Structures are given as C-alpha cells and as structure tokens.
Amino acid sequence: MIVKNTILINAPIARVWDALVNPEMTKIYMFGCETVSDWKPGSPLLWKGQYEGKDMVFVKGNVVEIDPPNKLVYTVIDPNSDIEDIPENYLNVTYQLEEVGEKTKLTVIQDGFERAAKGQERYKETYNEGIGWDPILQEIARLLETS
Numbered sequence: 001m002i003v004k005n006t007i008l009i010n011a012p013i014a015r016v017w018d019a020l021v022n023p024e025m026t027k028i029y030m031f032g033c034e035t036v037s038d039w040k041p042g043s044p045l046l047w048k049g050q051y052e053g054k055d056m057v058f059v060k061g062n063v064v065e066i067d068p069p070n071k072l073v074y075t076v077i078d079p080n081s082d083i084e085d086i087p088e089n090y091l092n093v094t095y096q097l098e099e100v101g102e103k104t105k106l107t108v109i110q111d112g113f114e115r116a117a118k119g120q121e122r123y124k125e126t127y128n129e130g131i132g133w134d135p136i137l138q139e140i141a142r143l144l145e146t147s
Helices: 013-021 023-029 119-127 134-146
Strands: 003-009 034-036 044-051 054-067 071-076 091-100 103-111
Touching: 003 119, 003 134, 013 023, 013 091, 013 103, 013 134, 023 034, 023 134, 103 134
Parallel strands: none
Antiparallel strands: 003 103, 034 044, 044 054, 054 071, 071 091, 091 103
C-alpha cells in the first residue's frame, strides 16, 4: 500500500523546495496549515492552522531525513484522531525533487499503511481512487508557476 504521485513544475528546484518547507507557502496549498519545524533530522514537524477561530495542530510527525533541495522524509499522524500516538502508527511521506532542464520533477510517496492502525482505511482516504496527492501537487505548481 503505497501512494505515489509525480508532477513536473515549471520552476527551479530551489523554489519548489522552498514551497515545501516555507510555512508561508505551505499555508497556501495545504488547507491553511503552516509547517513548524527547525528541519533537522529527528526534530518535530507540526502542521498548524485554525479551526473555528482556534489554533490547532492538524498533523504532527518528525523529520526523518533532509537533503535540500533533493529529498525530504517525514512521518505523520493526525493527533486529533483516535489512533494511538505510537511510532508504528505514523505514516511516512517522502518528497523527491529532480531537476529536468529548467523544470522540477516532484514526486511524493506516502507509505507505512500496512503496519499502522487503521492502515487500510487511511490508505483508502489518501489514495482516494488514484487521486492521492495530485490536488496538492497541482496547487504547488499553480502557486509557483503563476507567482
């Protein structure tokens, strides 16, 4: 159970990388959530936003690997769900960036469903009949290609 989506973005790799780690940028394409992290391996990564006027953490995890501007791996769990907050219930998200001429190929891979609580259900929600990360990738592309 792996969700994998790829997009070719008409922007340099450094700009795409910035969109992935800059809280002002993530807030635009990730449902109003900004990233909070020092972006060091082992450090926490929080996705914060507002709900009904209150600050909330919608997703939390940890930075596993970071190799700017080529690769970022982090874990995720919804702290507002009834899933127990233990390491095996976290999913993995990997961003791989590759220069293709003056464009950037961005691949997102999400895995770890098979060992996580409610893994099949979480996989189905993420995979969403093959859509997966495509809407988010398209928003990142739109943001970078129009600004």
